[in-house]
Amino acid sequence: xxxxxxxxxxxxxxxxxxxxxxxxxxxxxxxxxxxxxxxxxxxxxxxxxxxxxxxxxxxxxxxxxxxxxxxxxxxxxxxxxxxxxxxxxxxxxxxxxxxxxxxxxxxxxxxxxxxxxx
Amino acid sequence: xxxxxxxxxxxxxxxxxxxxxxxxxxxxxxxxxxxxxxxxxxxxxxxxxxxxxxxxxxxxxxxxxxxxxxxxxxxxxxxxxxxxxxxxxxxxxxxxxxxxxxxxxxxxxxxxxxxxxxxxxxxxxxxxxxxxxxxxxxxxxxxxxxxxxxxxxxxxxxxxxxxxxxxxxxxxxxxxxxxxxxxxxxxxxxxxxxxxxxxxxxxxxxxxxxxxxxxxxxxxxxxxxxxxxxxxxxxxxxxxxxxxxxxxxxxxxxxxxxxxxxxxxxxxxxxxxxxxxxxxxxxxxxxxxxxxxxxxxxxxxxxxxxxxxxxxxxxxxxxxxxxxxxxxxxxxxxxxxxxxxxxxxxxxxxxxxxxxxxxxxxxxxxxxxxxxxxxxxxxxxxxxxxxxxxxxxxxxxxxxxxxxxxxxxxxxxxxxxxxxxxxxxxxxxxxxxxxxxxxxxxxxxxxxxxxxxxxxxxxxxxxxxxxxxxxxxxxxxxxxxxxxxxxxxxxxxxxxxxxxxxxxxxxxxxxxxxxxxxxxxxxxxxxx
Numbered sequence: 104x105x106x107x108x109x110x111x112x113x114x115x116x117x118x119x120x121x122x123x124x125x126x127x128x129x130x131x132x133x134x135x136x137x138x139x140x141x142x143x144x145x146x147x148x149x150x151x152x153x154x155x156x157x158x159x160x161x162x163x164x165x166x167x168x169x170x171x172x173x174x175x176x177x178x179x180x181x182x183x184x185x186x187x188x189x190x191x192x193x194x195x196x197x198x199x200x201x202x203x204x205x206x207x208x209x210x211x212x213x214x215x216x217x218x219x220x221x
Numbered sequence: 222x223x224x225x226x227x228x229x230x231x232x233x234x235x236x237x238x239x240x241x242x243x244x245x246x247x248x249x250x251x252x253x254x255x256x257x258x259x260x261x262x263x264x265x266x267x268x269x270x271x272x273x274x275x276x277x278x279x280x281x282x283x284x285x286x287x288x289x290x291x292x293x294x295x296x297x298x299x300x301x302x303x304x305x306x307x308x309x310x311x312x313x314x315x316x317x318x319x320x321x322x323x324x325x326x327x328x329x330x331x332x333x334x335x336x337x338x339x340x341x342x343x344x345x346x347x348x349x350x351x352x353x354x355x356x357x358x359x360x361x362x363x364x365x366x367x368x369x370x371x372x373x374x375x376x377x378x379x380x381x382x383x384x385x386x387x388x389x390x391x392x393x394x395x396x397x398x399x400x401x402x403x404x405x406x407x408x409x410x411x412x413x414x415x416x417x418x419x420x421x422x423x424x425x426x427x428x429x430x431x432x433x434x435x436x437x438x439x440x441x442x443x444x445x446x447x448x449x450x451x452x453x454x455x456x457x458x459x460x461x462x463x464x465x466x467x468x469x470x471x472x473x474x475x476x477x478x479x480x481x482x483x484x485x486x487x488x489x490x491x492x493x494x495x496x497x498x499x500x501x502x503x504x505x506x507x508x509x510x511x512x513x514x515x516x517x518x519x520x521x522x523x524x525x526x527x528x529x530x531x532x533x534x535x536x537x538x539x540x541x542x543x544x545x546x547x548x549x550x551x552x553x554x555x556x557x558x559x560x561x562x563x564x565x566x567x568x569x570x571x572x573x574x575x576x577x578x579x580x581x582x583x584x585x586x587x588x589x590x591x592x593x594x595x596x597x598x599x600x601x602x603x604x605x606x607x608x609x610x611x612x613x614x615x616x617x618x619x620x621x622x623x624x625x626x627x628x629x630x631x632x633x634x635x636x637x638x639x640x641x642x643x644x645x646x647x648x649x650x651x652x653x654x655x656x657x658x659x660x661x662x663x664x665x666x667x668x669x670x671x672x673x674x675x676x677x678x679x680x681x682x683x684x685x686x687x688x689x690x691x692x693x694x695x696x697x698x699x700x701x702x703x704x705x706x707x708x709x710x711x712x713x714x715x716x717x718x719x720x721x722x723x724x725x726x727x728x729x730x731x732x733x734x735x736x737x738x739x740x741x742x743x744x745x746x747x748x749x
Contacts, residue, residue: 117735119731153461166442197492
């Protein structure tokens with residue numbers, strides 16, 4: 104349905120290129136462990152809250168207890184992961200992705216009329 | 222305390238807010254808006270602007286009034302909502318925002334139909350989108366509309382219904398006139414007001430206690446009939462599985478909420494979508510930390526007895542406005558109430574434009590007209606749809622008045638997590654994924670949520686149920702997430718393995734993957 108040289112054919116070529124595979128691997132090797140980390144940490148928080156409310160009730164600083172600190176800990180890790188991802192993506196990911204995008208887009212002008220179908 | 226409420230001041234502050242936002246919406250509006258302008262504000266918002274608007278779209282009345290009230294009355298369990306609502310943004314940041322921005326155009330269905338069979342997938346995606354928007358809209362309209370009526374000193378069924386209608390009409394006007402641009406500005410204004418208002422309230426409360434948070438907790442414990450128990454989990458959800466189910470729906474639901482997804486299309490690039498989410502996370506995170514101060518502050522200074530008194534207007538939901546009344550008098554309360562009102566309006570406007578876009582773009586243009594409509598006509602249909610949705614939301618909101626509809630928000634999150642998120646993730650990350658998998662996952666996820674909620678204690682069998690006199694409560698949890706989310710993910714795999722891939726599968730999957738990861742060929746910002 105598409106002849107060679109079209110967006111589809113070029114996409115397949117780019118997708119199979121070593122360069123793109125490296126980009127995808129570097130993305131997944133950052134995202135997957137990070138996602139596993141924050142989801143497990145969050146699940147631990149919820150499970151402890153549900154099954155060990157006594158642990159959360161232990162006071163630490165005055166009346167501020169383990170539970171409140173665990174909750175605030177979730178906020179802190181969320182902020183930290185956000186900043187880590189941002190700086191990784193800006194410094195490492197974007198330049199690489201930009202280079203492949205440039206290659207993909209200047210290889211041939213994208214067929215604008217295709218957009219209407221979607 | 223309640224008789225200090227001054228409806229006249231409240232009304233004036235409300236009117237000022239409405240006048241100001243209407244002025245902005247009319248200024249940014251254009252009669253002949255193109256589709257990109259009406260649906261996505263020409264993709265011309267910057268990351269920071271969109272980040273603030275996302276916060277405005279996301280921090281609903283349930284977040285502001287609901288969480289403050291839940292912490293004030295049930296203590297720690299209210300805080301769990303805050304944490305789930307916040308951590309959820311990492312799913313959006315890491316897995317969804319940029320890739321979705323790179324591959325889609327206006328709706329969630331755009332992403333899915335990139336490489337799947339578009340007509341059935343658009344139908345199904347539009348169905349889940351409309352379901353989430355509708356549940357969310359009704360919850361906002363009835364719950365919050367009723368509260369606003371009471372804060373304005375309007376009593377009786379007719380006045381409350383009239384307030385719901387006014388909220389609905391304002392929503393229609395914002396969206397029809399301003400499109401996505403107007404809606405975005407309303408959300409930005411609201412987010413700024415909300416964060417400033419909540420920040421000032423928290424500062425005053427902390428200042429009263431010499432910035433000793435622990436002392437606030439001590440007073441909250443002293444005033445609560447549950448004593449120390451307000452500082453640890455379990456008051457609202459004694460069943461830990463209920464906790465887990467709710468927690469899962471919250472953390473996985475956000476990145477599948479259609480009105481949140483749609484906001485990613487209002488920026489020019491994937492990189493700006495990333496910046497938006499970073500901004501949104503900072504604002505939303507800070508906001509939820511402040512709600513902890515306000516919630517326990519209301520527990521300490523207003524007290525759960527006042528909030529649970531049936532004669533208190535708005536009950537639990539009035540915690541933040543009543544806290545403002547106690548620490549700052551009627552003027553501060555009017556400001557906080559106006560912020561609550563702004564919150565409702567900004568959220569319902571975001572929901573309305575999302576639902577209208579989904580109907581006009583996915584169902585009308587792609588399914589009914591098979592992709593042969595003029596863009597002008599599509600926008601006309603979208604505007605007409607806004608009116609229909611507005612009228613339905615007003616009727617639904619009025620019918621639901623006085624009913625316990627809090628479960629509708631939880632249901633919206635559960636549907637988003639079970640029906641939307643699996644398909645979005647599979648289509649972005651799993652090459653083999655196909656139309657069969659998408660349909661199984663979306664329809665199965667939606668159906669399992671609906672069936673489980675109907676069979677849950679939220680609907681029947683209990684004093685606080687929607688139908689307390691009937692009893693078909695077979696599913697013990699108030700949130701279906703723990704069952705329906707795995708069902709949604711599993712059905713995506715089963716459906717994919719049982720059906721054949723599309724004929725042009727390989728090329729389309731490659732095109733989508735390259736575009737998602739690099740932004741090559743992504744929809745660009747359009748000029749005016």
